[in-house]
Amino acid sequence: MTDLGLTPFLTLSAFLFACGILCFAAKRNAIGILMGVELVLNAANINFVACARFVPSLRLEGQVFAVLVIVLAAAEAAVALAIFLNFYNNHATVDVDEGTELKG
């Protein structure tokens, strides 16, 4: 594993992060945006675990934070889907451009 090092993992995580950001920007479907959030959180988690492996002072902390992020991501997905279902009940679509009631 020493010949692999920290950098490849960070690069892969940056790529996943960029894909998630592109999902936020380009998808019109609210569930597609939720998938982008999942990608971004996974990118952060790869960073945590890779640092836990390769940085000695983060051996436990990296894993602990990764567990916390996984739990929070599950909670976030549950609430976001509930909100989307409510939105769908009210607007009969999940297009995020339709949610303009609060527009000034």
Next chain:
Amino acid sequence: MTLPVVLFALIAVVTAGSALGVVFSRSVVRAAVWLLFSLIGVSLLYFLLGAEFLGAAQLIIYVGGTLVLVVFGVMLTSQGPFAGPRTRPAEWLAGGLLAGALFALIVSASLDLGRPAPPTDQPLPGVGPLGLTFLGVPEQPGEARGLAFLLPFEIVSVHLLVVLVAAAYLARAKKKVAQPPTPGATR
């Protein structure tokens, strides 16, 4: 080319390619399937890094739980296989520029991070030390660690409970608002 390098290359190609599939597939169901492969790739990455507990948790919670939630959301809100608004080219351009800039920024930062100190390689602590850390038990007896991660652990547990109650409340079946009957409407 040692075994970890080959394995990492394989997993990285699968994960990154599936992430691209999530972004570029027009059908939400296909995006969900690409996301499935991407999440499995991330969990294999955890196994490769030696974090077995995290890999298993990723498989169980993300692949088994979150993705099923997402698929249910797709099922309950979908209007047709390729229905829904198309993304405009200008939005692709702006999003692509933003994502590319962020990618370049993070990669340059992580190259700087990896270069000066060659990373040391230690096996990760297993499930036992991880659980003890969550409970605030010090790794070596007598080590002053305080309650360590007991407080975040409790906060996250309560947060999960509150969030799930809120999700059940938000998504409950509501009574339809009684609409005035249109004249001449037949059932």
